[in-house]
Amino acid sequence: MKLSEGIEQAIHCVTMLAGLDEGQVLSAAALAEYHGVSASYLLKHLQALSGAGILATMPGPKGGYRLALAPKDVSLLDITLAIEGPAPAFRCAEIRQRGPKPLPGRYFQAPCGIASAMHAAERVYRSELAKTSIADIVAGVHAVDDDGAIAGRGTDFIACHARQTGR
Amino acid sequence: MKLSEGIEQAIHCVTMLAGLDEGQVLSAAALAEYHGVSASYLLKHLQALSGAGILATMPGPKGGYRLALAPKDVSLLDITLAIEGPAPAFRCAEIRQRGPKPLPGRYFQAPCGIASAMHAAERVYRSELAKTSIADIVAGVHAVDDDGAIAGRGTDFIACHARQTGR
DNA sequence: GCTTTGGTACTCGGATATCAACTGTCCGAGTTTTCCCGG
DNA sequence: CCGGGAAAACTCGGACAGTTGATATCCGAGTACCAAAGC
Secondary structure (H helix, E strand, C coil): CCCCHHHHHHHHHHHHHCCCCCCEEECHHHHHHHHCCCHHHHHHHHHHHHHCCCEEEECCCCCEEEECCCHHHCEHHHHHHHHHCCCCCCCCCCHHHCCCCCCCHHHHCCCCHHHHHHHHHHHHHHHHHHHCEHHHHHHHHHHHCCCCHHHHHHHHHHHHHCEECCC | CCCCHHHHHHHHHHHHHCCCCCCEEECHHHHHHHHCCCHHHHHHHHHHHHHCCCEEEECCCCCEEEECCCHHHCEHHHHHHHHHCCCCCCCCCCHHHCCCCCCCHHHHCCCCHHHHHHHHHHHHHHHHHHHCEHHHHHHHHHHHCCCCHHHHHHHHHHHHHCEECCC
């Protein structure tokens, strides 16, 4: 039950990309530098987000990443699923059907109660993640950012490293 | 985001131990045989459950494991925490404080909004697991077990392999 | 026949190899820019 | 001076090692039982 650290990086990157103006992009190298993480490794997750349709890419010089959707339409669940994959954390191995003197399969048409309970908990977990969008995260940062220093650091960096593209 | 397979084994074993009569115990070897899993590996998890106070052990010949609590007082969360450990799946690396031109620490007294949201989801997940007890699981099995075949297989095995102990 | 005592066999407990997944890195395909040459 | 073309450089994309945690296993410590010997 360990969540990939790439999840955190991915969410931070998406949050930052949400601060870009229309037509701006940010390269993976810039995102990695700003967050102080490995560029190559971050690239892996950015690709996953791109493949999931959350980010859009611009190739070539002056290229980079930008959001493909509105911040309010990207939830933490979307990002998590893009990085970790859609498989549930708990997978029933049907050990109730193993061991000596197994019963005929017709007795196990109903799903295992244990698996059902674990999956129910996971559904609630995902539902909770789905409730929070990137727009909410951005709003949350602004709420505790009295003098605008945190947001200022981000916009300063964007002003230095963002590239204008013809869209 | 992969949940240990030992979790499933542990829950099944606790469920089975809940079917024991007062003063009975079941050895780790018997539990492993019944579920068709590696005895040595299962033992590791049974020790964790024992260390967490969920199971009680009886050493020596005719020894084994039994529940240390009433089935209704053992939740799926208790078992999960005993096996996986109490550490949350998401761990904030505070990458917001890394990178160039870091801000003074006083700006980061408020917890990271991303970490808060992820932890909130995890709290809901755990809360859901806490709602389901082993007694509920047992009741669920009985509810779909029309002719008692599933429960019968368990009680038959217990009749063969359980040991009476002087408590 | 009863008690004691030693041995034995079985249990759990912890320390030890093996494997998969996450982490981190590298090189290749593609595209835009840009410079240079010709008109 | 302007347009076209080719080279170059920078981007993303996917394939390749290193390290940590999960999986599987083994051997050792401890205890209850049992049998045999002594009283």
